[in-house]
Amino acid sequence: xxxRTVVVxxxxxxxxxxxxxxxxxxxxxxxxxGGAGASALMSGALDFAGWQVAPRSGHEPALxxxxxxxxxxxxxxxxxxxxxxxxxxxxxxRTARGAxxxxxxxxxxxxxxxxxxxxxxxxxxxDLVARGCSAEPWAKxxxxxxxxxxxxxxxxxxxxxxxxxxxxxxxxxxxxxxRIVRALxxxxxxxxxxxxxPWLGLRTDGSALLREAIxxxxxxxxxxxxxxxxxxxxxxxxxxxxxxxxxxxxxxxTALRRSDGRFACEHDGDEGPFEAxxxxxxxxxxxxxxxxxxxxxxxxxxxxxxxxxxxxxxxLKSEACLALDGRFVGRTGSLHGxxxxxxxxxxxxxxxxxxxxxGVRRDGVRALDREAQAVPGLFVAGSAAADARHTVxxxxxxxxxxxxxxxx
Amino acid sequence: MVVSPPLPPSDTDVIVVGGGxxxxxxxxxxxxxxxxxxxxxxxxxxxxxxxxxxxxxxGGPRYLSSxxxxxxxxxxxxGFIQRIAPHLLFRIPFIMPIDRGVGSGVFFTLVDAFFGAYxxxxxxxxxxxxxxxxxxxTRQLEPGLTSDMIxxxxxxxxxxxxSRLCAANAIDASEHGASIHVHTTVxxxxxxxxxxxxxxxxxTDRCTGASGSTKxxxxxxxxxxxxxxxxxxxxxxxxxxxxxxGKGIHVVFDRRLSNHAVAVQTIDDRQVFTEPWENVxxxxxxxxxxxxxxxxxxxxxxxxxxxxxxxxxxxxxxRSARIIGTFAGVRPTLYKYGPIPDALSREHEIVxxxxxxxxxxxxxxxxxxASYRLFAEEMSDVVARRLGIDAGCSTHTHPLPGGDRTLDPxxxxxxxxxxxxxxxxxxxRHGSRAERVGxxxxxxxxxxxxVCLCEAVSDAEIRYVVxxxxxxxxDDVARRTRLGxxxxxxxxxxxxxxxxxxxxxxxxxxxxVDQARAFALRTARSRAVxxxxxxxxxxxxxxxxxxxxxxxxxxRA
Ligand SMILES: Cc1cc2nc3c(=O)[nH]c(=O)nc-3n(C[C@H](O)[C@H](O)[C@H](O)COP(=O)(O)OP(=O)(O)OC[C@H]3O[C@@H](n4cnc5c(N)ncnc54)[C@H](O)[C@@H]3O)c2cc1C
Ligand SMILES: Cc1cc2nc3c(=O)[nH]c(=O)nc-3n(C[C@H](O)[C@H](O)[C@H](O)COP(=O)(O)OP(=O)(O)OC[C@H]3O[C@@H](n4cnc5c(N)ncnc54)[C@H](O)[C@@H]3O)c2cc1C
Numbered sequence: 032x033x034x035r036t037v038v039v040x041x042x043x044x045x046x047x048x049x050x051x052x053x054x055x056x057x058x059x060x061x062x063x064x065g066g067a068g069a070s071a072l073m074s075g076a077l078d079f080a081g082w083q084v085a086p087r088s089g090h091e092p093a094l095x096x097x098x099x100x101x102x103x104x105x106x107x108x109x110x111x112x113x114x115x116x117x118x119x120x121x122x123x124x125r126t127a128r129g130a131x132x133x134x135x136x137x138x139x140x141x142x143x144x145x146x147x148x149x150x151x152x153x154x155x156x157x158d159l160v161a162r163g164c165s166a167e168p169w170a171k172x173x174x175x176x177x178x179x180x181x182x183x184x185x186x187x188x189x190x191x192x193x194x195x196x197x198x199x200x201x202x203x204x205x206x207x208x209x210r211i212v213r214a215l216x217x218x219x220x221x222x223x224x225x226x227x228x229p230w231l232g233l234r235t236d237g238s239a240l241l242r243e244a245i246x247x248x249x250x251x252x253x254x255x256x257x258x259x260x261x262x263x264x265x266x267x268x269x270x271x272x273x274x275x276x277x278x279x280x281x282x283x284x285t286a287l288r289r290s291d292g293r294f295a296c297e298h299d300g301d302e303g304p305f306e307a308x309x310x311x312x313x314x315x316x317x318x319x320x321x322x323x324x325x326x327x328x329x330x331x332x333x334x335x336x337x338x339x340x341x342x343x344x345x346x347l348k349s350e351a352c353l354a355l356d357g358r359f360v361g362r363t364g365s366l367h368g369x370x371x372x373x374x375x376x377x378x379x380x381x382x383x384x385x386x387x388x389x390g391v392r393r394d395g396v397r398a399l400d401r402e403a404q405a406v407p408g409l410f411v412a413g414s415a416a417a418d419a420r421h422t423v424x425x426x427x428x429x430x431x432x433x434x435x436x437x438x439x
Numbered sequence: 440m441v442v443s444p445p446l447p448p449s450d451t452d453v454i455v456v457g458g459g460x461x462x463x464x465x466x467x468x469x470x471x472x473x474x475x476x477x478x479x480x481x482x483x484x485x486x487x488x489x490x491x492x493x494x495x496x497x498g499g500p501r502y503l504s505s506x507x508x509x510x511x512x513x514x515x516x517x518g519f520i521q522r523i524a525p526h527l528l529f530r531i532p533f534i535m536p537i538d539r540g541v542g543s544g545v546f547f548t549l550v551d552a553f554f555g556a557y558x559x560x561x562x563x564x565x566x567x568x569x570x571x572x573x574x575x576x577t578r579q580l581e582p583g584l585t586s587d588m589i590x591x592x593x594x595x596x597x598x599x600x601x602s603r604l605c606a607a608n609a610i611d612a613s614e615h616g617a618s619i620h621v622h623t624t625v626x627x628x629x630x631x632x633x634x635x636x637x638x639x640x641x642x643t644d645r646c647t648g649a650s651g652s653t654k655x656x657x658x659x660x661x662x663x664x665x666x667x668x669x670x671x672x673x674x675x676x677x678x679x680x681x682x683x684x685g686k687g688i689h690v691v692f693d694r695r696l697s698n699h700a701v702a703v704q705t706i707d708d709r710q711v712f713t714e715p716w717e718n719v720x721x722x723x724x725x726x727x728x729x730x731x732x733x734x735x736x737x738x739x740x741x742x743x744x745x746x747x748x749x750x751x752x753x754x755x756x757x758r759s760a761r762i763i764g765t766f767a768g769v770r771p772t773l774y775k776y777g778p779i780p781d782a783l784s785r786e787h788e789i790v791x792x793x794x795x796x797x798x799x800x801x802x803x804x805x806x807x808x809a810s811y812r813l814f815a816e817e818m819s820d821v822v823a824r825r826l827g828i829d830a831g832c833s834t835h836t837h838p839l840p841g842g843d844r845t846l847d848p849x850x851x852x853x854x855x856x857x858x859x860x861x862x863x864x865x866x867x868r869h870g871s872r873a874e875r876v877g878x879x880x881x882x883x884x885x886x887x888x889x890v891c892l893c894e895a896v897s898d899a900e901i902r903y904v905v906x907x908x909x910x911x912x913x914d915d916v917a918r919r920t921r922l923g924x925x926x927x928x929x930x931x932x933x934x935x936x937x938x939x940x941x942x943x944x945x946x947x948x949x950x951x952v953d954q955a956r957a958f959a960l961r962t963a964r965s966r967a968v969x970x971x972x973x974x975x976x977x978x979x980x981x982x983x984x985x986x987x988x989x990x991x992x993x994x995r996a
Contacts, residue, residue: 074987317979324975375967
């Protein structure tokens with residue numbers, strides 16, 4: 032057991048995992064975070080890599096016992112032996128390594144009819160979802176048909192304009208579930224399973240509850256942006272971190288200073304700098320705000336920028352440096368900024384955009400400086416790392432590894 | 440059931456090649472005169488210069504000193520366009536600040552006198568007279584103009600959505616009997632072996648691969664910058680329809696940055712401007728010789744920086760404004776090595792290829808959005824004369840679809856239970872035809888749902904432009920409606936739009952996904968070259984959102 036103090040920057044999947052793992056190894060953990068990142072926006076599918084590409088055996092890291100323990104503690108995600116198959120809100124089916132347990136996994140179904148209730152939600156077009164899913168080759172092969180069905184309203188008119196995440200929260204209110212169950216029972220009695228939008232609770236296991244109540248599998252599609260899946264993760268992470276007695280501060284870290292083998296984490300909050308023996312940077316990539324793109328032309332005061340500068344920067348200063356394709360990114364040879372022609376989206380599935388490849392230079396979870404030397408006590412995990420996979424399970428596995436390393 | 444669009448007929452009076460503003464304009468004019476017309480468009484209506492221009496119906500002040508009659512004609516025609524499509528035009532008041540410097544006082548007086556002369560023609564297009572402004576007055580109007588100036592001049596122009604103008608002309612042509620085919624390219628202009636007369640075209644539907652040929656009495660090449668290629672498809676030398684391809688790009692900001700358009704000089708003494716345009720501001724434009732693929736023109740980061748730098752000279756705050764995209768087009772300018780005496784007085788010309796042994800084939804060279812109706816009238820006069828038709832031109836009196844009457848956005852919003860801002864945008868695009876979109880909305884609540892939140896494009900409007908405006912892909916819908924033109928790059932709407940288009944056309948839903956992905960990639964490339972801090976973050980988010988829902992190209996389960 033460790034008596035070290037670990038500061039974790041960032042409260043997404045990577046930061047939560049790192050804090051939980053470091054606590055598990057006995058360290059005192061202080062988690063500082065500046066708000067929502069990519070994790071709060073996730074779709075609910077759990078991938079290691081190669082989204083939408085069928086998982087190839089042997090290609091993906093196995094989840095070890097520690098990772099399984101964290102999955103248990105969070106209690107919202109399922110990762111089975113076989114890949115899952117889930118539907119999107121625009122009527123596609125796709126495979127994933129695992130999924131939020133509220134999602135309807137259709138992989139196990141065959142020769143069944145899945146009801147898709149028609150409900151008055153701006154982003155929900157049951158006919159379109161049913162049509163799209165039914166046309167997928169997999170569904171045709173397996174005889175799985177999706178059919179839009181009429182359904183009396185599940186929610187009050189007043190909730191019509193609520194976001195999916197807010198609607199999902201209403202499902203946690205037991206007094207509302209009664210009505211939903213009644214409506215679905217009537218609408219879906221001639222079907223074998225029910226596919227709904229991402230509205231089935233943030234705390235309760237809505238999918239299990241429904242399955243019980245209406246006697247057939249029921250679950251959600253993937254969430255669109257800022258939907259229920261991300262909110263569910265945030266709710267679960269909150270609970271896990273509280274249970275693990277992780278100290279939390281809401282602030283943005285601005286710099287890490289190292290002297291005599293200890294760190295002082297400076298931040299924009301009211302308290303003084305946070306002291307630590309080790310730091311895990313789990314501050315996310317461009318989406319999470321851990322990395323910023325500020326070419327010298329941005330916000331220049333006049334006709335010309337002041338000076339040529341490095342186009343990417345971390346949101347907190349440290350000895351660690353950023354790398355792109357294994358090399359540290361220096362100043363560009365332009366007063367204005369990099370040649371942006373390559374900054375578009377990758378046009379090949381396996382390829383990654385510059386915006387995804389950029390990250391903290393690293394050797395595993397150890398952060399490296401400009402000379403490619405490991406900075407003692409400094410670790411990086413998740414989307415903040417160079418060449419990260421930008422998936423939930425990758426952030427989880429790397430977060431655990433970094434947390435354990437920081438604590439020992 | 441696949442609802443393939445009908446194939447072009449095997450025989451017609453006039454074939455129009457090209458669905459830009461000139462091609463659709465001719466198709467409309469000839470149809471109104473009672474001729475049978477087939478229009479073939481290789482990409483989509485407005486895909487070329489017409490949908491990627493600065494979107495100004497200007498009155499031709501350039502010709503004021505050399506040939507005022509051209510200015511008079513331009514202003515007159517601008518007035519006509521306002522009359523036939525009042526819903527599509529919006530006023531763009533300009534400010535032109537004059538830098539303090541040697542000789543600037545004299546220059547100011549000249550500019551003032553110049554626009555004084557222009558004022559005489561402004562009445563023809565309902566424009567306001569110019570005014571001379573002091574530096575203080577200028578800054579009161581536009582506080583962002585912080586450069587050292589001796590004053591400014593204001594003048595008046597009109598803006599228009601060029602893609603909508605093409606669509607409106609095509610719809611009207613179709614309603615008068617023309618048959619319109621998008622994504623259908625002409626591969627060959629067939630000539631009679633003995634006489635050399637152009638008598639038919641061979642075409643291919645680029646979506647389905649279907650091909651065939653159509654006979655015609657006359658063929659009009661209205662393919663803009665592609666014009667020389669089209670001449671070569673008739674076995675003629677490209678020089679018989681020579682033009683100088685001038686590429687121009689525009690930079691799009693996330694909101695209207697100013698109340699007035701601001702015109703400034705670049706470092707190489709060209710004039711560029713930012714104009715408030717629909718929901719955004721547009722900064723343009725460049726003019727460089729272009730020899731690349733005309734089907735795939737895009738801006739470079741260099742061109743973007745050149746424009747931003749010029750504007751920063753008078754409006755430094757432009758550097759902290761958020762760019763959300765770029766667009767690019769190629770002007771079909773008249774070909775000339777060195778100055779030609781009358782070049783200044785003419786913007787367009789009709790080439791009769793009888794002179795090259797290909798009787799029956801005409802090429803329209805040059806032109807402007809602002810003068811498209813006049814150019815189309817001139818071309819249609821030639822066609823009518825050749826075919827012995829008496830009917831005269833009525834395109835200046837007969838309103839374009841939706842231009843016949845105005846609708847009240849608030850009443851429309853209330854009647855259809857949609858947001859008033861959404862109603863206003865819908866009515867801008869469709870004029871009185873918004874009522875037809877409204878009918879779809881009333882059929883089912885799902886049709887009212889806004890699929891694109893940035894530009895307020897509803898499920899019903901997407902279905903309408905597929906059913907009634909020839910759209911066949913997400914890209915086409917975007918050109919008709921501005922779907923996905925906002926900062927989010929289509930991350931919320933492209934997939935749903937793809938699903939709707941696929942449903943309407945009876946295509947496999949996965950086709951819709953592929954269309955959405957292609958749209959996202961194309962527009963992402965146009966945004967990348969102008970990437971700034973906020974948009975970089977948004978871009979990373981959009982990539983993640985796409986991966987989560989549909990994967991990027993090649994990646995499907
Ligand atoms: C729309 C969307 C859909 C997705 N879908 C899927 C999917 O289907 N499958 C899948 O596997 N993955 C998906 N992902 C990816 C997955 O969500 C992310 O890769 C993962 O959650 C990243 O976690 P993270 O902890 O590394 O970063 P983040 O979640 O971004 O966390 C970063 C944290 O650091 C904080 N922070 C940043 N800078 C500072 C600072 N200076 N001081 C203090 N705090 C700071 C931020 O506030 C934030 O809390 C999706 C992502 C998005 C955006
Ligand atoms: C940057 C820029 C700014 C401009 N600003 C203005 C302005 O503010 N005001 C103004 O009045 N004018 C402006 N113009 C000029 C104006 O846009 C053009 O002159 C006008 O749109 C030309 O129209 P068009 O129909 O001849 O050509 P295009 O719009 O280019 O249409 C040609 C069409 O032919 C199609 N085609 C090509 N080959 C084939 C084939 N083989 N078979 C079938 N179809 C084919 C193409 O796909 C294309 O859609 C601007 C132009 C540019 C580029």
